Amino acid sequence: GQNIDQPTEMTATEGAIVQINCTYQTSGFNGLFWYQQHAGEAPTFLSYNVLDGLEEKGRFSSFLSRSKGYSYLLLKELQMKDSASYLCAVRDDSWGKLQFGAGTQVVVTP
Amino acid sequence: DTEVTQTPKHLVMGMTNKKSLKCEQHMGHRAMYWYKQKAKKPPELMFVYSYEKLSINESVPSRFSPECPNSSLLNLHLHALQPEDSALYLCASSQDRDRDNEQFFGPGTRLTVL
Numbered sequence: 001g002q003n004i005d006q007p008t009e010m011t012a013t014e015g016a017i018v019q020i021n022c023t024y025q026t027s028g029f030n031g032l033f034w035y036q037q038h039a040g041e042a043p044t045f046l047s048y049n050v051l052d053g054l055e056e057k058g059r060f061s062s063f064l065s066r067s068k069g070y071s072y073l074l075l076k077e078l079q080m081k082d083s084a085s086y087l088c089a090v091r092d093d094s095w096g097k098l099q100f101g102a103g104t105q106v107v108v109t110p
Numbered sequence: 111d112t113e114v115t116q117t118p119k120h121l122v123m124g125m126t127n128k129k130s131l132k133c134e135q136h137m138g139h140r141a142m143y144w145y146k147q148k149a150k151k152p153p154e155l156m157f158v159y160s161y162e163k164l165s166i167n168e169s170v171p172s173r174f175s176p177e178c179p180n181s182s183l184l185n186l187h188l189h190a191l192q193p194e195d196s197a198l199y200l201c202a203s204s205q206d207r208d209r210d211n212e213q214f215f216g217p218g219t220r221l222t223v224l
Contacts, residue, residue, distance in 0.1 A: 033212065042114075042200060042215035043153065087152055097166060098213065100152030 002026050004101035006088050011107045012078055020073045020104045022088030030091040033098065034062050034073045037085045046086075047073065075106070083108045114216035116201050122222045125191060131219045133184040133201030142184040143213060144176060145200040153200055159184060160206065191223045 003025040012018040024032070031050040035043035047055055049064035049071060061074040075082055085103040092099055114135045123129050133142065141160050145153035158166035159178045173195075175187040184201055198220050202213040 035215075040198075040220075042217045045212040045214070048212060089152075097155055097158065098153075100154075102152055103150075 002090075002092065002099050004088060004090055004099055006086075006101040006104045008102070009105045009107065011109060013109050014078055014080060016078050018075045018078060018106060020075070020086050020088075020106070022071045022073070022101055024069050024071070024088070024090045024099075024101075026090050026092040026099060028092045029066060030093060032062075032064055032071050033089045033091070034060075034071075035087040035089060037087060037103070038083075039085075043087055078108050080108050080110070082106060114201055114203055114214050116199075116216035116219050118219055119217065120220045120222075122224065123188065123191065124224050125193075127191075128187070128189045130188065131186040131199055131201075131221075133186075133216055134182055135203040135214070135216075136182055137203065137214070138181075138205075139203035139214070140181060140206045141204045141211075142178065143202040143204075144174075144184070144186055145202065145215075147198045147200055147218070157186075188221075191221075193223050196222045 006022045033048050034046040036046050037043040046060055047062035049055055049062050054063045059076045064071045085105050087103045088101040089098040117132045143158050144156040146156055147153045155168050156170045157176045162178045173190050177185040198218045200218045201216040204211040204213045
């Protein structure tokens with residue numbers, strides 16, 4: 001079956017770094033996406049990995065290891081506006097289907 | 111124009127009503143998606159349209175009926191819904207279905223079924 005796991009909640013202080021882990025077991029693999037979703041709003045795209053390694057985009061970086069079925073999203077220099085749910089999503093075939101994890105709620109405190 | 115728009119933002123309907131949700135994008139994307147999201151849960155895929163043809167139906171009950179009148183528009187027709195269908199309905203689009211493209215999400219329609 002399909003399984004995508006990520007922690008339910010993480011708390012960190014403003015200016016700190018937080019790493020959100022995502023492990024997956026899917027029938028296929030055609031890329032892993034990270035989305036940010038503020039309460040009551042639509043998910044917004046953060047990053048995409050299809051090859052092993054690190055992708056850096058400003059304060060956000062994402063890492064993928066296909067052999068380990070593992071990814072992480074690194075948020076640096078945390079700001080209050082980064083308080084949101086972070087969704088890991090795997091595209092397990094070429095048909096455009098995304099399987100989402102349950103999301104990690106990040107709470108940034110002053 | 112890099113956004114997906116959805117109307118209405120909120121909808122309250124009774125179980126005998128018929129209503130429609132609308133989604134529009136002008137990015138030239140050829141794949142469009144409907145997702146359902148319950149509170150504190152991830153989005154769940156309902157339908158995928160590719161080049162205006164339905165390519166995936168995730169065993170969604172027939173009381174939900176999608177329609178893609180043209181490459182920019184996607185509708186979701188609702189009839190005889192149940193209270194458990196209350197959720198945020200998200201539309202998304204991507205350049206096409208098959209390639210490594212991010213999906214752009216609309217703001218959603220928050221549906222309440224009484």
